[in-house]
Amino acid sequence: MTSTTITQKIKGIATCFMCRAVMKHPVSISCGHSYCSCCLRDFCNRRVGYSRPSTYNCPLCLEPINLNTVRDNKQLERLVELIKEIEETEDELLCEAHEEQLQLFCEDDGQLICWRCERALQHQGHTTQLVEDVYQGYKEKLEQAARNLNQLQEECRNQKELITTQITEWKDKIEIQRQKMESEFKNFHTLLHEEEKSYLWRLKKEEEQLLMRLKERxxxxxQKSEELKSCRLELEAKRQSSAQKLLQDVKGTLSRTCAVKLEAPEVFSLEVQTACDVAELYLDVKAMLRRHQVGVTLDPDTAHPHLYLSKDRRQVSRGYSQQNLEVSSRRFTAFPCVLGCEGFTSGRHYFEVDVGEGTAWDVGVCMENVERGLGMKQEPELGFWAIRLCPENGYAALTSPPTALELQEQPLVVGIVLDYEAGTVSFYNMTTGSHIFTFPKASFSDTLRPFFQVYQYSPLFLPSCNE
Incomplete structure (x- = not known):
């Protein structure tokens, strides 16, 4: 009978009927059968859970159990310890080439070898020692490596906590700044509404950029924490194993674990850069609007035959019909209108029109493909967003139907703001810096161009950005 068979039979004797494993802290009951102490306790507790029995019965023979007679089985516990010792002995590694015990360790190659390997040509001149002589030294090196990894793990944990705190603090500061901005903007005039959105967009971008860096860190x-944890578990398993397993590829293990490094923590500034003094903006509306100002010139190919343009194409007036004009399908023929040369397909743009003390004018923007002949109607549904002054009805926004405008002061210069993505066109009295009108939100899908309609004795002038 082989030693393996004998070991299996001994394990069968020491196996608990309840958990089917080698017993832990075996106890014997009055009928002579033995179980793990915890298994017997759990068995009795489960029985109490169903009903409170007067007696307990052995799971094997069903004989009554007297709990007062349960005793530790010292002999069986010694047998269990003996089984563990036999398994550890059987677990020892043998030399693959010579099937001898690996009792030596070659320092030069970092390998476990047997006495026959030591005499082989490949190990001649190498430093070899008994396993039991080098075991403790390498075990201490592994323990030191484990301590280093534990220290790195703790530092990594501290850095993670700092980053988490910084993310929370950053979000809190952004939220405070956002609430402050929103609260201030709500208390001011309608003209600041678009400026508010602009600042909030910049603040959001600033938040996203730093949050992205923080979360990436x-x-x-x-990831580094998981790597450290994996190395630490590998070292722990190595350190708890037998001498042969501990020394198997021990140098490779030490090399891999010692190569693990933690980058120096990156310093993040949690100061919000996007700030806005709303009161200052309110006091300087003209400067606020002119940050988006574009220069506009007039397009002669679109001008009605009754309109005269200056050489620099910044002034237009109405007169008699001109002869010999170049034929153009882009020219207005029904009404004395002209477009600006500049086309807008995205972004936010501002331009000014000096209307002076003229008694009639139309200014605004329109789609590039609007009707220019007899079927022309100035309505948003047909591609026009403009305001008008006429002697009969005063100021009006050319909605459908028109919206009368009550202005406290006559605008000598009209400011026009186009926000293509937002779908808005707004008008301002740049004489006083006050808001005139904003058209309801639209969805632009084509090029928009400055639009002007010119009346008798009411010329229009387009100031340059520097004027």
Whole structure:
């Protein structure tokens, strides 16, 4: 009978009927059968859970159990310890080439070898020692490596906590700044509405940019933490194993674990850069609007035959019909209108029109493909967003139907703001810096161009950005 068979039979004797494993802290009951102490306790507790029995019965023979007679089985516990010793002995590694015990360790190659390997040509001149002589030294090196990894793990954990705190603090500061901005903007005139959105967009971009960097660092630290944990578990398993297993590829293990490094923590500034003094903006509306100002010139190919343009194409007036004009399908023929040369397909743009003390004018923007003949109607549904002054009805926004405008002061210069993405066209009295009118939100899908309609004795002038 082989030693393996004998070991299996001994394990069968020491196996608990309840958990089917080698017993832990075996106890014997009055009928002579033995179980793990915890298995017997759990068995009795489960029985109490169903009903409170007067007696308990052995799971094997069903004989009554007297709990007062349960005793530790010292002999069986010694047998269990003996089984563990036999298994550890059987677990020892043998030399693959010579099937001898690996009792030596070659320092030069970092390998476990047997006495026959030591005499072989490949190990001649190498430093070899008994396993039991080098075991403790390498075990201490592994323990030191484990301590170093534990220290790195703790530092990594601290950095993660700092990053998490910084993310929370950053979000809180952004939220405070956002609430402050929104609260202030709500208390001011309608003309600041678009400026508010602009600042909030910049603040959001600033938040996203730093949050992205913080979260990227957090993810890197999480990955490094898992790497450290894996190395630490590998070292722990190595350190708890037998001498042969501990020394198997021990130098490779030490090399891999010692190569693990933690990058120096990146310093993040949590100061919000986007700030806005709303009161200052309110006091300087003209400067606010002119940050988006574009220069506009007039397009002669679109001008009605009754309109005269200056050489620099910045002034237009109405007169008699001109002869010999170049034929153009882009020219207005029904009404004395002209477009600006500049086309807008995105972004936010501002331009000014000096209307002076003229008694009639139309100014605004329109789609490039609007009707220019007899079927022309100035309505948003047909591609026009403009305001008008006429002697009979005063000021009006050319909605459908027109919206009368009550202005406290006559505008000598009209400011026009187009926000293509927002779908809005707004008008301002640049003489006083006050808001005139904003058209309801639209959805632009084509090029928009400055639009002007010119009346008798009411010329229009387009100031340059520097004027």
């Amino acid at each position: 957090e993810a890197n630290l999480e």
